[in-house]
Amino acid sequence: MGEGVMGVPVYRSACPCNCYDACAMLTYVEDGRVVKVEGDPRHGYTRGRLCAKGYAYSRRVHSPERLRHPLRQYPRGSGNWQRLSWEEALELIATSILDLKARYGSTLPVALNKYSGNFGWLQNTIEVFFDSLGPTTRAGGSPCWSAGLDAFYLDFGRVASPDPVDLARSKCILLWGTNPAWTAVHSLPFLQQARDQGGKVVVIDPVFTATARWADYYLQIKPGTDGALALGVVAYLWQQGRLDEDALSHYAAGWPALRSYLAGLSVDWAARETGLEAAAITALAEMYAASQPAAIWIGYGLQRHTNGGQNVRAINALAALTGHLGTRGGGVYYAHLDTWPLVGNGPGAGGQAGNRYLNMNNFAAELLHCQEPPVKFLWVAGRNPLTQEAGARRLHQALNTLEMIVVVDHFLTPTARLADIVLPAASLFETWDLVSSYWHRWVAVNEPALAPWYESRSDLEIVAALAAKLNELSPGSSTFPSHKKAIDWLDELFDRRMQELFGISSWRELLGGPRKARPPDLPERIELDAARAGELGLPNLPVYIPPPSPPPEYPLQLLTPHQQYGLNSQFQNLDWLQAINPEPAVLLNPVVARERSLAEGDLVRVFNGQGEIIARAKIEPGVPEAVVVAYEGWYGKDKYQGKRLFAPGDYNVNFLTSPLATDMGILTTGFPGCAFYDCFVEVCRL
Numbered sequence: 001m002g003e004g005v006m007g008v009p010v011y012r013s014a015c016p017c018n019c020y021d022a023c024a025m026l027t028y029v030e031d032g033r034v035v036k037v038e039g040d041p042r043h044g045y046t047r048g049r050l051c052a053k054g055y056a057y058s059r060r061v062h063s064p065e066r067l068r069h070p071l072r073q074y075p076r077g078s079g080n081w082q083r084l085s086w087e088e089a090l091e092l093i094a095t096s097i098l099d100l101k102a103r104y105g106s107t108l109p110v111a112l113n114k115y116s117g118n119f120g121w122l123q124n125t126i127e128v129f130f131d132s133l134g135p136t137t138r139a140g141g142s143p144c145w146s147a148g149l150d151a152f153y154l155d156f157g158r159v160a161s162p163d164p165v166d167l168a169r170s171k172c173i174l175l176w177g178t179n180p181a182w183t184a185v186h187s188l189p190f191l192q193q194a195r196d197q198g199g200k201v202v203v204i205d206p207v208f209t210a211t212a213r214w215a216d217y218y219l220q221i222k223p224g225t226d227g228a229l230a231l232g233v234v235a236y237l238w239q240q241g242r243l244d245e246d247a248l249s250h251y252a253a254g255w256p257a258l259r260s261y262l263a264g265l266s267v268d269w270a271a272r273e274t275g276l277e278a279a280a281i282t283a284l285a286e287m288y289a290a291s292q293p294a295a296i297w298i299g300y301g302l303q304r305h306t307n308g309g310q311n312v313r314a315i316n317a318l319a320a321l322t323g324h325l326g327t328r329g330g331g332v333y334y335a336h337l338d339t340w341p342l343v344g345n346g347p348g349a350g351g352q353a354g355n356r357y358l359n360m361n362n363f364a365a366e367l368l369h370c371q372e373p374p375v376k377f378l379w380v381a382g383r384n385p386l387t388q389e390a391g392a393r394r395l396h397q398a399l400n401t402l403e404m405i406v407v408v409d410h411f412l413t414p415t416a417r418l419a420d421i422v423l424p425a426a427s428l429f430e431t432w433d434l435v436s437s438y439w440h441r442w443v444a445v446n447e448p449a450l451a452p453w454y455e456s457r458s459d460l461e462i463v464a465a466l467a468a469k470l471n472e473l474s475p476g477s478s479t480f481p482s483h484k485k486a487i488d489w490l491d492e493l494f495d496r497r498m499q500e501l502f503g504i505s506s507w508r509e510l511l512g513g514p515r516k517a518r519p520p521d522l523p524e525r526i527e528l529d530a531a532r533a534g535e536l537g538l539p540n541l542p543v544y545i546p547p548p549s550p551p552p553e554y555p556l557q558l559l560t561p562h563q564q565y566g567l568n569s570q571f572q573n574l575d576w577l578q579a580i581n582p583e584p585a586v587l588l589n590p591v592v593a594r595e596r597s598l599a600e601g602d603l604v605r606v607f608n609g610q611g612e613i614i615a616r617a618k619i620e621p622g623v624p625e626a627v628v629v630a631y632e633g634w635y636g637k638d639k640y641q642g643k644r645l646f647a648p649g650d651y652n653v654n655f656l657t658s659p660l661a662t663d664m665g666i667l668t669t670g671f672p673g674c675a676f677y678d679c680f681v682e683v684c685r686l
């Protein structure tokens, strides 16, 4: 804690909610309330600024809608909520776990579904608790980045990314399927620095995004065809004798095999596949090959397709064969796992022997199908699957087969509304934690700035109390160290590897300000002919696999990318953000709108065989004719300004998606990713 202007205490906080930026924040507290949150200028990547969501934290922590006490809903789904004491809640939960264990002779009926609401290090103690019970069932995999992670693993043997500050040195940056003007705002100054020094920024995206508007060049590519663009560029440069000789002879294993495949490709072919002009493809090729250094940022959006991993591999091949790998300010940027602790379910962590993993991207179906023993108890923490899981409607049905559902959250989310017991989680302002990023290389401490909100408790305190309750009712049923405090856990998690990485002997030094890890160790060689891919039934080579075509009855491809004023399903419910983003929209090309007699502002129905949603039409020439866009995460409220419009259930993009697998993801996350964006719909007036 420090002291700000007029003696207002200032605390170090960190934003943990699965955003590229993982900002360090300074929190000002007066009379037990957060009066202001601002960026910590000592954080070298986020440098003293936050996004609109971050500035709205003061509304989140004291929101009148924030959960205050443990609640029980009886019967489930009735909306009949009763307040419970912690003692009563823990007793009900522990009894249910022990009863299932006795009935089935196993703890496998007990399941955990947790993901990215809070990516702070201590959240890993939730998995540690479940491991302490014996083998349990887990939602495994990731809804986010799996296909791309596997592509990197196949190509380079590991997942690595250069330090993104180096983007500022680049002469040419391809922002390929990423929208940092919304999703990674703190990268913009580094990209702008590159432009100020003569570098050019190209955006490759089916949608003319805020990032595209800002960039130097924009290529409106057909969704799922990025591999054709990358390979068309490689083929063109090869025909021109412009590939990097050194790379071909030393750093690109399998080049002869890929060369035979490239012989059949041309710029005209790539133009047909991608919908781009041939001249635009050659111009891109010329610029990228001639610039030194040249960087590619591969976004997560690009790989949420059935051929997403394969497309990422084609882009990696382009970077390698043009000699851009391993150059400072060049190379490929995706994600890294260097600064993550290796416990729990964190990226890169291994699971407990005997655990049963269900695919998080097809959780509803896997819950229904899993037998011997079936799942009967579900704990949901840092996760809102009813809003965020593809084919979300099926989740209702699957959850109704369970005997007990416990949701730990800050708000009564759509998922929490289906629970039997809801437990109020303490917020970051009430807890200790450490927060690192999968993008930049900084780590920041989060210290408690407030007493817990009403009866809320941190996830760690909740599982510790549950472990104690279980052992009280049935000694020996949990080996979780209930006495261990948050700071003791941090001492353990900030281990020797972390100390060396950050050059400090204890995490406590972060109380003086965030720290940066030493530079990454980057791969220089690529495996173009990956036998490991073949073993998984994938092509060895990064060849182009065309995306699925729309069925005649649903001719429009629905992209559901990430929104500006929410982070997945978080923040969009806060008053400040609802004021600027009060209603969900569906973005339609003018031709699509005209053909369906739709005008700006009309209420429209977006539908397919999976379900339907209601949204307001926004006519947007930047969206292609074959595509419609509706942002993910928005779930609304029962009432907005007295009107019952856009209640939960009216708008949830995942009522329209289905749990389609991406081509890759198994190697690094245990399951394929989710091809959220290979979704087809029709639109009409409500």
Ligand SMILES: Nc1nc2c(c(=O)[nH]1)N[C@H]1C(S)=C(S)[C@@H](COP(=O)(O)OP(=O)(O)OC[C@H]3O[C@@H](n4cnc5c(=O)[nH]c(N)nc54)[C@H](O)[C@@H]3O)O[C@H]1N2
Residues within 6 Å of the ligand: 018, 019, 020, 116, 144, 176, 177, 178, 179, 180, 182, 183, 184, 204, 205, 206, 207, 209, 221, 222, 223, 224, 225, 226, 299, 300, 301, 302, 303, 305, 559, 560, 561, 562, 563, 564, 565, 566, 567, 568, 633, 677
């Ligand atoms: N404001 C905000 N910030 C966030 C998040 C948020 O919800 N809101 N979420 C965080 C999380 S969890 C993640 S994973 C990241 C996501 O960060 P990004 O990857 O930047 O965002 P997405 O919205 O997933 O997709 C990026 C772009 O990919 C485009 N796209 C879709 N399909 C294709 C394709 O086939 N080819 C190409 N070239 N482009 C395609 C979309 O039109 C979109 O503009 O952002 C993080 N930051």
Ligand SMILES: Nc1nc2c(c(=O)[nH]1)N[C@H]1C(S)=C(S)[C@@H](COP(=O)(O)OP(=O)(O)OC[C@H]3O[C@@H](n4cnc5c(=O)[nH]c(N)nc54)[C@H](O)[C@@H]3O)O[C@H]1N2
Residues within 6 Å of the ligand: 017, 018, 114, 115, 116, 117, 118, 143, 144, 145, 300, 304, 380, 381, 382, 383, 384, 385, 387, 388, 389, 390, 408, 409, 410, 411, 413, 425, 426, 427, 428, 459, 560, 561, 562, 567, 568, 569, 570, 632, 653, 654, 657, 676
């Ligand atoms: N259609 C479509 N669906 C998508 C995507 C897409 O692009 N399109 N993107 C996918 C991606 S990339 C991701 S990462 C997932 C994200 O999906 P989720 O992991 O479900 O992420 P969030 O909605 O951010 O957070 C879930 C919940 O965590 C709660 N929470 C926050 N902090 C805490 C805490 O400290 N403790 C507890 N117990 N709870 C807390 C929040 O209040 C929120 O209700 O969604 C995926 N879903």
Ligand code: SF4
Residues within 6 Å of the ligand: 015, 016, 017, 019, 020, 021, 022, 023, 050, 051, 052, 053, 054, 055, 185, 186, 567
């Ligand atoms: S959401 Fe991202 S940019 Fe905004 S405050 Fe949090 S970490 Fe920073």
Ligand SMILES: [Mo]
Residues within 6 Å of the ligand: 018, 143, 144, 145, 300
């Ligand atoms: Mo994500």
